[in-house]
Amino acid sequence: MEWEQLLSLKRFGDINKRIRKEQDETRLGFEVDYDRIIFSSEFRSLQDKTQVIPLSKTDFVHTRLTHSLEVSVVGRSLGRKVGQKLIEKHPHLQKIHGYQANDFGAIVAAAALAHDIGNPPFGHSGEKAIGAFFKHGLGQMFKSELTAKEYQDLCDFEGNANGFKILTESRVGRQGGLRLSYATLGAFMKYPKESLPIKPTPHVADKKYGFFQSEKEAFQDIAYELGLLKRSAHDIMYSRHPLAYLVEAADDICYTIIDFEDGINLGLIQEEFALEYLSKIIRHTIKPENYYALTTKTDRIGYLRALAIGTLINETVDLFMQHEEAILRGEWDCALLDKSHYDAQIKDVIKISVEKVYQSREVVEKEIAGFRILTELLEVFITAIHNSHNHTPSNYDTLILHLLPERYKETQNTLQGRLLSVCSFVSNMSDSYAIMLFNKIKGMEIG
Template sequence: MQWEQLLSLKRFGDTNKRLRKEQDETRLGFEVDYDRIIFSSEFRGLQDKTQVVPLSKTDFVHTRLTHSLEVSVVGRSLGRKVGKLLLEKHPHLENIHGYKMNDFGAIVAAAALAHDIGNPPFGHSGEKAIGAYFKDGDGTQFKSHLTDKEYQDLCDFEGNANGFKILTESREGREGGLRLSYATLGAFMKYPKESLPKKPTNHIVDKKYGFFQSEKDMFSDVASELGLTKRSNDYLSFQRHPLAFLVEAADDICYTIIDFEDGINLGLIQEEYALEYLINLVRGKIKTKNYNALKTTEDRVSYLRALAIGTLIDEAASLFMTHEEAILAGEFETALLDVSQYKAQIKDIIDISIKNVYRSKEVISKEISGYEILNKLLNAYGKMAFNYFKGNMSNYDELLLNILPEIVKLSNDSLYQNIMAVCLYISKLSDTNAMLLYQKLKGHIS
């Protein structure tokens, strides 16, 4: 893979090649990507979606929106650090093509901002709930009407693939979705493969999948434009865009440190116990006098959090440059922080978060509610989508159809299109709106 191609400014529908050196320096093409994402309704919807604790009423607990903003900030810093080093290593990128350090930061920041845009209500348990409906629930009735890959898209419903759909799906008046640059779309695609075969290797690319069958052509167009290396002749799979490793690292840094911080602030992790783990990560970097002057838990945690994030940003940038040639050759097979010198400390922090936060009774009880809510919504709208396809709509189906947004388009020709349209609609619901729609379907009149 070549950086000149990987940094493509092309957008959906472009017929002429966009050159970096021709861009308006006051509002570069990659920075426009960030603007388009942050002003989108799908991004705004993340303000009421679960990061760790579903339906939390506590102000300081992160939502998907605040998490995404923080990942984007970390991603921008990480991208700029790497961009500076890359331009020193490959000076022709700046001297001939006009790329600047900030371009790398802008690409990673935009992709990081959008990294959770496809997540359904109730966090990762929402993904599992949708998948369970089709794999083990009433959704099994649709299997005979779908191809194996279409059915697998549903059984392992994937927020990353749903995010690619949101960013790129054309609809009336919005051709090409948000029309992001292909460089940003490439950096967004952490798992550039289709849903089958499932985990054919231990390579990081094969951990999950990154696009639905409905976006296969768009995905292929992006991969071709960027010059991503093809990994298989038997199914659609490519090597990652190198900057996707930085987006992943930014996310890993934030959920490791900031979810841990949420656990402390919620009282799920004892302060003395928690601070010890953070100190282990930044030992030797603490200014003792400044730290001892801090009087509150929040201030002490904030101080250590900032040090920890800065430490891991420097570490991820260093690791990227160490392995840059292997990354470009598609020979680097793991996440950056998986080969970090701080791997043991990171694991300790994550293990505590899993035990005390992710598996706390408060989180689990609300995840159970999320399963029930999403199952009810999928059961009602899934049957309606099937009956629309069969031309056998009931009066109840017609009522459900009438309250769908106009942008939800159903077809008499494709059950897969109908099911995906319903899943997209449900996935965009906030936690609260999913709960309110559930109550409506249960007959609770407000």
Template sequence: MNWEDLLSLKRFGDTHKRIRKEQDETRLGFEVDYDRIIFSSEFRSLQDKTQVIPLSKTDFVHTRLTHSLEVSVVGRSLGRKVGQRVLEKHPHLKDSLGYQANDFGAIVAAASLAHDIGNPPFGHSGESAIGEFFKTGEGQRFKSQLTAKEYQDLCDFEGNANGFKILTESRAGREGGLRLSYATLGAFMKYPKESLPKKPTSHIADKKYGFFQREKDSFIEIAEELGLLKRSIQDLSFSRHPLTFLVEAADDICYTIIDFEDGINLGLIQEEYALEYLINLVRHSINSSKYNQLRDTKDRVSYLRALAINTLITEAVDIFMKNEEAILNGEFDKSLLDLSQYKAQINDIIKISIEKIYKSKEVLEKELFGFTAIAFVLDTLSSAISNLNNEQMTVKDDLIQNYFKALEISASNNMYENLMAMCSYIASLSDSLMTLSYRKLNGLD
């Protein structure tokens, strides 16, 4: 892969190549990507979607929206630092083509901002609830009507693939989705493969999948325009865009450190143990005099969090540049933080977060309710879809279709298209709207 192709400014519908030197520096295309994402309705809905801990009445906790904003800030720093060093190593990108270090930062920031845009309500349990409905629930009845890959799209419903759908899907008046640059879309594609075969290798890009069968053609067009390397002849699989590793690192840094911070501030993790874990991560950069002046828990945690994030940003950049050639050749198969010298400390933080936060009563109650609510709504909607496709619509089915007007199902669609429309609709709902839909269908409101 080469950087000139990977930094493509092309957008859906373009008939001519966009030249970096010809761009308006006051309104650069990569920065437009960020604006389009942040003003989209799909991004705004993240303000009422759980990150990990349900909204607290006693203290601030992160939602998907605040998490995404913070990941974009970390991603921008990673991108700019890498961009500066890439341009030093490949000066023609700047001298002949006009690329700047901030271009890398803008691409990574935009892709980071969008990284959770396709996630369902109730955190990762929302993805699992949709998948379980088709693997072990009433959704199994649709298996015979779908291809193996279509069925797998549903059984392992993936927020990353749904995000790609949101960013690229054409509809009336919105051809090409948000019309982002191909560079940003490439950096967004964390798992550039289809749903089958499932985890064919231990390569980080094979961990999950990144697009639904419905968006296959869009994915291929973008991958080929960017010059991503094919990893499989039989099935659709490509190497990652190099900047995807920075998007992933930004997310890893934020959820590791900031979820931990939320747990401390809510009292789920005892302060004395928590601060010790963070100090182990930043021991070489801490200013003991300044730290000892801090008397409030939040101030101490905030100071250590800032140092930890800066430490991991600096290291992630070094790891990226040391492995740049392998990354461009599609040979780098791990996340950047997997090679961190602080891997043991990171694992310690994640371990205590799992024990004290992710398995806390608040979180488990939220996940259990999410499973129940999503399964019930899916069962109701899928029955209506089944009858619609089989031309056996009942009065109740007609009422359901009219009530859920945003649900884009049609008798002219095949079963896969209607089921995917249903799942994407469910994923678009905020926690509050999902709860309201469940209560309405149960006659509780």
């Protein structure tokens, strides 16, 4: 892969390419990507979507929106630092093509900002609920009418693929989706493969899938434009855009450290664990007397969090540059932090978060409720759409379809299109809206 091609400013939906030197320096093309994402309705819904603690009543626990903003900030730092080193290593990128270090930061920041834009409400429980509906529930009835890959898209419903759909799907008045640059779309695609075969190799890019069959042509167009390397002669499997590794690292750094921080602030993890574990991810020694000189627990944990994130950012930059050539050849097959000097310490922190936070009674109870809510919504809306398409809608079905926004009725010319339209509708709901709609449909709330 070549950086000149990987940094494509061409916008999805455009015919002509754009040149970096033609850009207005006050608002660069890649920065426009960030703006378009942050003003989208799908991004706004993240303000009321679960990160770890569903429907928390406290004011310091992260939602998907605050998590995405923080991942974007870390991603910008990673991109700028890597960009500076890449321009030193490949000076023609600046001298001939006009790229600056901040371009790399803008690409990674925008892709990181969008990395959770397709995730359903109620955290990963939401993805599981949608998959289970088709794998074990009413959705099984559609298996014989879909191709194997179309059905697998639904059985392993993936927030990353739904995010790619949001960013690229054309609809009336919005051709080319959000019309982001190809470079940003490439950096967004952590899993550049389709849903089948499932995990064909241990390669990190094969862990999940990145697009639905409905967006296959869009994905192939982007992969071709960017010059991504094909990794299979028979299946749609490509090497990642190199900057996708930085987006992944930004996410890994934030959820490792900040979910741990949330657990401590909620009282689910003892504060002493912070000094014991986070101090091991900081390059210089933390003196307990300096730590306890900070008067509040929030300030003390925030101090450690900032130092730990700073350490991991600098190490990630070093790892990327050490292995840049292997990454460009498509030979790098794991997450950057998998090779971190602090890998054991990171795993210790994640283990505690899993035991004390992710598996806490509060989280499990609300995930169970979320699972039931999404299953009910899928059943009601898919039944209504299916009966309407077969010209056998009941009066109830007709009423239900009045609740489906017009934008989700535009892609219903195929069975998968109809099913995915409901899945996308449900996925784009906030936690609170899903609960409210569920209660109204069940007759438990009126008005």
